[in-house]
Structure formats: structure tokens, C-alpha cells
Amino acid sequence: MDQLLWFTEVVRNPVFVQGSEIGKVEDAVLRLEESRYPVLTGFLVSVNDVSIFISSDKLEQLSDESISTGQALSEFSTFERRPQEILIERDLLNHHLIWTKSKLRPRLVTAKDVGFARRGSEWRAISIDVATAHRSRWLKAKRSARDHSLVDWLDLVPLVGHVPSARKRLELRSIRKLHPAQLADLLEEASDVEGQEILGALQQDPEFEADVVEELVPARQREAIRHRTDAEVGELLSEMEPDDAVDLLLSLDQGRREGVLAAVPHPARESITQLLNYHPESAGGLMTTDVITLNPGTTIAQACDALRSRESLPHNLWSIFITDGSGHLVGQIPISALISADPEDALGKHAETELPVVRPDSDLSEIAVLMADYNLAALAVVDDGGFLLGSVTVDDVLPRTIAPGWRRRQEALSE
Structure with missing residues (x-):
């Protein structure tokens, strides 16, 4: 494992130029690079209330006690931020990052410290000490606690x-x-x-x-x-x-x-x-009108061709609805049945014709009970004459039936 040098161990440390202390470390500069560890380009040093920039490649020593350079003070200039550069203390610490590979789900975490390691001739930021909403009250300042909160930069x-x-x-x-x-x-x-x-x-x-x-x-x-x-x-x-x-x-x-x-x-x-x-909150209000309808005489092969030829498909395509020439519901066939059926068979041969339907004014409780009882992912909505109006899908019903607070219940228990 890399030996890490932490930013909080470096900031406020003395800075020596040709053996003389000239100021304190004020901040550090990272250059962000896509899909790579950021480069530590240098440090801002406070000298008589003025910030100067010392490039990392000009340093003779970088440790948790001090930094030093052999260059003369007159050779350094004031700091001007370049493209893709951020300051660790000013821009990163106590700000959010997206932790894309968190155990349960991606989440926002707070950067508490940045760890550097040598990569060839460069120092790169490779690790972040983070705090999450659930864990922050357990984080400790001592170094021995770091193992429990370190995240690889590339996962952020x-x-x-x-x-x-x-x-x-x-x-x-x-x-x-x-x-x-x-x-x-x-x-x-x-x-x-x-x-x-x-x-x-x-x-x-x-x-x-x-x-x-x-x-x-x-x-x-x-x-x-x-x-x-x-x-x-x-x-x-x-x-x-x-x-x-x-x-x-x-x-x-x-x-x-x-x-x-x-x-x-x-x-x-x-x-x-x-x-x-x-x-x-009625079936009419919950339903989507973006449904696929075909007639009973369409073959399985023709139905598959029709799906492939569409510019786009409904986001949650659970079933194809079978309607007559006037748009009245005849039945529906799950996508799973469509895939396994003989390509030459007509849809009508495999259509489920005894499934329940609901009217537009049906309420959420009726919809949820029917979908649970019949193990349905999509429930047809028809008018009084049996004309297909749309479909209520499980993704619209489930969020409305989950008790408040359950969404993150498992995550909270795991912390």
C-alpha cells in the first residue's frame, strides 16, 4: 500500500527558501485529469500577507514537517489559477463529491482530507478521507481511524x-x-x-x-x-x-x-x-398512454419485427396489448411469453384474456391489490365500453405504496 502524505499534515507547516523560513503553507493546487489521479502542481505560500506559488517540481523536500526549495524568493510569482485547477482547502475540503462505488448506492460524501503519493516524478492525490451523512458523527480525528473512511480518488x-x-x-x-x-x-x-x-x-x-x-x-x-x-x-x-x-x-x-x-x-x-x-391518484391519472397494441392475427415474428422497427419503446415495456380493429381490449401477452413462443403463432393464441382491468376512476388501493393478486407488472385501463385507454405499471404504483422512510431504511441499518 502507498505511503500517504496527508494535506492536513502539510498545511500551515513552515516553508524554507534557501534555508530561510519565509512563510507557511496556505493551500495546495490540484490539476484535475479525466480518469486519472489529479496532479499536485504546487503550493500556495503566505508570505507577508501575499500568496506566492511554489511548483512541486521546484521542491527539494516535501514532508509532514516542512517544505523547502533551493530557488530564490524573487523567482516565485503570485498565484494565477490555470484551467482545470482546484485548491484543496478552498475548493475541495468540506465540499461534496459523488462516491460512485459506495457499498449500497452512489452517494454524496464530504472531503475531509486528501492523501498524496509519489507516482514517478510527480505527486498525485490518490485518496480522500470522507464523511457521509450517516457516518460523520463517528469519524475521529486520530490517524488510526482513517482506514474506515478512505476512498480511492478514482471512485469519486x-x-x-x-x-x-x-x-x-x-x-x-x-x-x-x-x-x-x-x-x-x-x-x-x-x-x-x-x-x-x-x-x-x-x-x-x-x-x-x-x-x-x-x-x-x-x-x-x-x-x-x-x-x-x-x-x-x-x-x-x-x-x-x-x-x-x-x-x-x-x-x-x-x-x-x-x-x-x-x-x-x-x-x-x-x-x-x-x-x-x-x-x-386514480388509474386514469397514473396510467401511461405510451403502450404497444397489435391485433390478434399478428404473428409472433411480425410482432418482434414491429418492436425492432420502432424508433423508441416505452420505458417499462412489460406487455403487448391485443386489441381489435376498433381499439377494444382483447387481451395481453407478456414480453416473456412473446420471446418464448413459436414465431409463426398468432398473438391471439398466447394472449391472456381473463386478466383484470380497471376503469379510469379506480383508486390506488384497488390497483395495488389487483396487481399483487394477479402478479401483474402492467394493468390495462379501459373505458366503460372496453376501449383501451392506457396501462398502469408497477413502477408508478410501488413508490406510492412504500411507507415513508423505507427508501433508505436498509442503508441506515447498515451504517
Whole structure:
């Protein structure tokens, strides 16, 4: 294991220039590099209330007692931040980082110290001593406690949106591997500035951003779009599942809803407008209209071809609904059955025709009981005449039936 030199062991230590003490270590400078350990480029030294910069490659000694250089004091200049540079004490310590490989889920952690190690001719920051919301009250200052809170730098993503001149911002690829629900959890923990930094990266992929916003609690959803124009919010709603888009639209101030809805492109606006006619906690309000319907005579092979030829598929595709020529529900076939059936068979041969359905005004308790009793991931919503209106899926029902506080219950117990 590398022998680490900790920043807190170096800061405030004396600095010697040609054998004479000229000041104290004020801060250290890191240059961020994508997918690599940051380089320790040098130190800020306070000399008569002026900060000068001493480059790491000019040092003769760097230890937990002092730093020294053989250069003359006149050769050093005042510090000017260069692209992708951050200051450890000013910009990193007591600020948040995203711990992407945390035991249970990605989380925000607080940097408490930075450990350096030699890598060839350079010093690089390779480890962070962190504190989490659950663990901070147990962290101890003594060095023997460090083993319990050390995280490899490469498992962390720094949030430096608060650093105006750093020019290094959160990149989408650094968080794209996380699940939308995990990113939603991070956004709910983040400060306003940190949240805007994460959302700024997500805007590079509108569909992925929509998936994340769908997972946010209403208050955080409103916060995410607070600074956006009606046109920008309308575009976001068009990428969301219709039922989730309706929930977000209804959470806006009454005076803003009309402008946002008008900015939603067709045909997403039609789907949203249709769902606005229903109570949010009813089957009509919970259902998605983004369903796939085929007729009973379609073969399994033709159905698979139809799915492959679509530009996009519903986010939660559990079943295909079988309808007649007038749009009346005949049955449904789970995707698992579609995959295993003979390609030449007609869908009608494998359709489940005795499954329960609900009306648009059915309430959440009725929906949840039916889905549990029949082990359904998708439940059809039909009108009084049997016309298919949409489908309620388990991902919309489950969050509404989980008791408050359960979402992080297991994580809290593990700490």
C-alpha cells in the first residue's frame, strides 16, 4: 500500500527558501485529469500577507514537517489559477463529491482530507478521507481511524461548480453509468449549486435527464426547472412518460401551466392533455398512454419485427396489448411469453384474456391489490365500453405504496 502524505499534515507547516523560513503553507493546487489521479502542481505560500506559488517540481523536500526549495524568493510569482485547477482547502475540503462505488448506492460524501503519493516524478492525490451523512458523527480525528473512511480518488467525482475559474465541470460520461434513481437520490441530497451542476451535465442527454427527473420528489422536480424557460420545460415534459409529465405540470403554479403545456411538442401534448382529465391518484391519472397494441392475427415474428422497427419503446415495456380493429381490449401477452413462443403463432393464441382491468376512476388501493393478486407488472385501463385507454405499471404504483422512510431504511441499518 502507498505511503500517504496527508494535506492536513502539510498545511500551515513552515516553508524554507534557501534555508530561510519565509512563510507557511496556505493551500495546495490540484490539476484535475479525466480518469486519472489529479496532479499536485504546487503550493500556495503566505508570505507577508501575499500568496506566492511554489511548483512541486521546484521542491527539494516535501514532508509532514516542512517544505523547502533551493530557488530564490524573487523567482516565485503570485498565484494565477490555470484551467482545470482546484485548491484543496478552498475548493475541495468540506465540499461534496459523488462516491460512485459506495457499498449500497452512489452517494454524496464530504472531503475531509486528501492523501498524496509519489507516482514517478510527480505527486498525485490518490485518496480522500470522507464523511457521509450517516457516518460523520463517528469519524475521529486520530490517524488510526482513517482506514474506515478512505476512498480511492478514482471512485469519486468532484463537484466544482462553485469554483468560477476552475473550467472543469461535471461531465455526463462521469455519471452516465449511474441509474436514474441513483442520480435522483444524489440530487435530493445536493445543495442548489451542486444540483444545478448535476442537472447541467444531464442536459446533454434529454432522454436520460427526463428519466432522472421522473424519479425526483415533486419539490426537487420544481427546483430542477425553476430557472428554465417554458419552452425548455415543455421539451423536458415531451421526453418524460405522460403520467410523470402530468404530475410535474400540475406541481407548477397555475399561472405557468398553460404556457408550459403550449410549449410541449405534439403528440406528447395530446397525451398529457388527455391525462389531465383524471384525478392524479386514480388509474386514469397514473396510467401511461405510451403502450404497444397489435391485433390478434399478428404473428409472433411480425410482432418482434414491429418492436425492432420502432424508433423508441416505452420505458417499462412489460406487455403487448391485443386489441381489435376498433381499439377494444382483447387481451395481453407478456414480453416473456412473446420471446418464448413459436414465431409463426398468432398473438391471439398466447394472449391472456381473463386478466383484470380497471376503469379510469379506480383508486390506488384497488390497483395495488389487483396487481399483487394477479402478479401483474402492467394493468390495462379501459373505458366503460372496453376501449383501451392506457396501462398502469408497477413502477408508478410501488413508490406510492412504500411507507415513508423505507427508501433508505436498509442503508441506515447498515451504517
